[in-house]
Amino acid sequence: MTPPTDPRTTPVETDPADGAADPGLRHLLDRAILVEQRVRRAVHARQLTDPDPDDAFRGLYLSDETIHRLLEHGRPRTVTAPDDTDTDFLAEAESRADAAEAAGHAIRLRTLARDFGLSVLDTEILLIALVPDLDDRFEQFYGYLNDDVTRRRPTIGLALGLCGLSAADAGARSRLSPHAPLRAGGLLLVEDQDRPFLARTLRVPDRITAHLLGDDTPDPRIVDLLVPWQVVPGTDDASGLARALATGVPLAYLREEQGGAGTALAASALTRAGRGVLGVDLDRLARDPNPTEAVRVLSREARLTTAGLVCAPLDALTREPDKTEIIRLVTDVPVPAVLIGRLPWDATWSSRPPLLLHAPRVEPTxxxxxxxxxxxxxxxxxxxxxxxxxxxxxxxxxxxxxxxxxxxxxxxxxxxxxxxxxxxxxxxQNAAGLDRLARRIEPAVSWPDLVLPPDTLTQLRELTARARHRDRVLGEWGMRPGGGRGRGVTALFAGDSGTGKTMSAEVIAADLGLDLYTVDLATVIDKYVGETEKNLERIFSEAAGINGVLLFDEADAIFGKRSEVKDAHDRYANVESAYLLQRMETFDGLAILATNLRANLDDAFTRRLDLVIDFPVPDPAQRRALWDRCLGPVLPRTTDLDLDFCAESFELAGGNIRSVAVTAAYLAAESGTPVTMADLIHAVQREYQKLGRLTLASEFGPYMSLLSA
Incomplete structure (x- = not known):
């Protein structure tokens, strides 16, 4: 290997004007020049003791002469102490950096040393490992000094020697231990772990090099984990948290409800405290194949950019027991961290207690x-x-x-x-989890489609108003203090089957612009003890992540009256009812419960309802409107349809009338003619058979002859 003989005077090929425009880059290049001067002297010293500097195969083999020389004299060590020229040049470079910092410029190398707790020796070692990434000539220099063309980065022994230190200096060697600032902070990698300590190679990660050169693009390893949490202007609630973070509080936990402003509050507080914001999606982190490495890189990124971590949602790390260890990793980072979640804080999650706060909701205005x-x-x-x-x-x-x-x-x-x-x-923005537990209905009806008594309609509109203004009344005005109750609205729809309960829930959802999720409570009940409560908890937990109307059908299946405890079955049945009563009180959404048997409901349950709305069987006038509405404007009809007779004679609920209309439409489609009175009578007969009712002449009157045999 032929040693370099005429190195250039500048270690990095760059426009001098660029260095002058960026004081931080100028300072970095000045320090790199000092490394080059040491390398020059090391190369020169090596040449003086090299018996055959022009050997083209040097570094590829060991000759007998080389082995003999090593046995007789030992291997010459590269120990290069700074001279007066280096001292003067360093003083001049640091003076320029002092002036630049006083003028408000960022000197990234200095900031890095302060934030990561680097000593003077640490900085020197970092620069020695860094220069091959600034100038590829140093690969050849280091290959020559290592006497191995394949090893083009500095070894630990070479780095210590270039710093003028002995390889046996225990204090210097300790600066390269795994727990020392350089390696613990992720600034320096020690490779070739199978080699002896002094022969291990030093390398600076690409992200550190890019940062020192002025590039703030996040490390590709964590790009998929980052979320740009918004800073909400005028978040007054952030001032207290900002003061705490500015005074050194390392960890905070913001517990929020659905629609909470936890991430915005945390981002605003960190900004007020003079830090950047590094948003972390904990749901993605929970799925990361190597979360320990990911947290280490996140911590380094936050330290490089003088940022704090804003991590949400914490609930993603509590769903599986083995994921809670990630919480400890996140809370142990050496930068301020603010976690956001909906669960109460568990003291076992972290070795240091967090500042516990409540994150308010984003109010309607x-x-x-x-x-x-x-x-x-x-x-x-x-x-x-x-x-x-x-x-x-x-x-x-x-x-x-x-x-x-x-x-x-x-x-x-x-x-x-x-x-x-x-x-x-x-x-x-709704989560998809509830779709697996309930049937989602996109509302397709509106208020004109309802045929109900005036008082029932009025109560339905009152329920809609409660759902729309609950944040103002219960939140801003504080009309439900204490008791741990949420801001939810709960109503009971009681009435016979087909009287319009489900359709009314759909209309309310349409008026509010929400989806309707229907849950059949009869399918939730499980014969095994405790399973019913688990099923209900899954439903309520998933419902907390959506904006929708939750409709519980067949509510009397579980909201029945609690009975005297005579055996274990009675006791556990009462536990299920009591649990659901408590869970309904803390629910923050709009929940509607439908039942055909209001008398069977527990009084303690009805007391907790905001509204109880009765759906009576329609009277003749309402039935007349329902017949016309259900047949619709498109279905062809003959002129002999006697809808007045149908409304007066057949005491059917709206759902039954709709079923009759559909059956008649199928009969008309089969015959290829408009719907006739005979089709309607035949369809009513089929509906009576479904309901188990007799076809009496007193009801069918003059149309009795149209009945099929």
Whole structure:
């Protein structure tokens, strides 16, 4: 290997003007020049003792002469102490850096040394390992000094020698131990672990090199874990947390409810405390194949950018017992960390106690402001965003995504924004977990489709108003203090089958712009002790992640009256009812329970309801409207349909009338003619057979002859 004889004076090929424009880069290049001067002297010293410097195969083999020389004199060590020229040059470089920092410029090498607790020797070793990434000539220099063309990075022994230190210096060697700042902070990698300590290779990760050169692009290893949590302007609640973080509080936990502003509050607090924000999606981290390495890189990234970690949702790390260890990894990082979740904090999750706070919800007026800020076009003046968004419990990030979704939907209509676009964008933020436990219905009916008594309609509209304004009444005005109760609204729909209970729930969901999720409680009940409660808890937990109307059908299956305990069955049945009563009180959404047997419900349950709405069997006038509505305007009819007779004679609920209309439509389709009175009478007969009712002449009157045999 031929030694380098005429190295250039600048270790990095760069425009001098660039170095002058960036004081941090100029300082880095100045320090690299000092490394080059030491390498020059080491090369020169090596040449003086090299008997055959022009050997083209040096480093590829060991000759007899080389072995003899090693036995007689030992291997010459590269020990290069700084001289006066180095000292003067270093003093001049540091003086320029002092002036630049005083002028407000960032000197990244100095900032890195301060933030990671590097000593002067640590910085020197880091620079020695760094220069091959700044100038590829150093690969050849180090290959020559290592006497091995395949080893083009400095070894530990070479680095200590270039710093003027003995390889036997225990203090110097300790700076390269796994727990020393360079390696613990992820600034320096020691490779070739199977080699002796002094022969191990030093390498600086690419992310550190890029950072020192002014590049703040996150490490590719963690890009998929990062989330740009929004900073909400004017978040007054962040001032207290900001003061705590600024005074050195290392860990905080914000417990939030659905639609909470935890991430925004944490991001605002870190910004006020003078730090950047590194948002981490804990759900993705839980699925990472190597979370320990990922947390280590996240910690390094936060330290490089003087940021704090904002980590959510914590619940993602508590679903499986083996994932809770990740919480300890996150809470042990040497930067401020704020975690957000819905569960109470468990003291076993961390070795240091966090500052426990409650994250408030984004109230309706703030939702409109955030939505407007995220929407890329002017909002039509006739749209009341506060009114439209009030039923939706959304985080700031969900609001931003909802606005983007509405913008995309509006392009389908020529860019004109409609209320349905706003609601669809908000509904798109729902989690999908509840779809596996309940049937989702996209509402397709509205208030004109309901045929109900006036008082029932009034109560339904009151229920809608409660759902729309619950945040203002129960939140801003504090009308439900204490007791641990949520802001949910719960109503009971009681009435015979087919009287319009499910349809009314669908209308309410449509008016609020929400989806309807129907749960059959009869399928939730399990014969094994404790399984019913688990099934219910899964439903309520998933419902907490959606904006929708939750409809429990056949509610009397579990909300029945609690009985005297005579055996174990009675005791556990009462436990199920008591659990559900308690869980309903803490639910934050809109829950509707439907039952055919109101008298069977427990009094303690009905006391906890916001509204109990009775759905009576329709009277003749309502039945007349239902017959006309169910037959619809499209189905062809003959002129002899006697709907007045049907309404007066057949005491059927709305659901039964709809079933009769559908059956008649099939009969008409088969015959290829419009619906006739004979089709209706035949369809009523089939419905009576389903209901187990007799076909009496007093009911069918003059149309008795149309009945099939």
């Amino acid at each position: 703030a939702r409109a402001a955030l939505w407007t800020h995220a929407y890329p076009a002017p909002i039509p003046p006739d749209l009341n965003l506060t009114h439209l968004l009030s039923p939706f419990l959304l985080t700031p990030d969900q609001i931003a995504r909802a606005a983007q979704g509405a913008s995309q939907a509006a392009t389908l209509n020529g860019g004109t924004l409609h209320p349905d676009h706003i609601r669809a964008g908000a509904r798109a």
